[in-house]
Amino acid sequence: MARHVSRYAHGVVRFLREEDGPTVTEYAIMIALIVLVSVAVISSMGTKVNTTYETLRDNVPSAP
Secondary structure (H helix, E strand, O other): OHHHHHHHHHHHHHHHHOOHHHHHHHHHHHHHHHHHHHHHHHHHHHHHHHHHHHHHHHHOOOOO
16 A cells, blocks of 8 residues: 555656646646637627527518
8 A cells, every 4th residue: 555655646746846737737727718718709699699580580571
């Protein structure tokens, strides 16, 4: 058991010393921001498209 903890601790220390750790964190933050902006834009566009279709529905006469 002590061997596993030692390997784990060594892996954590190595991860923290390498520069890949901060890079992964930066990418995760960028992806999260991109997702948030995308959801906001898609939501806004969906509302506008829905309003446009409702206006068309209300203004186009029905077929006899």
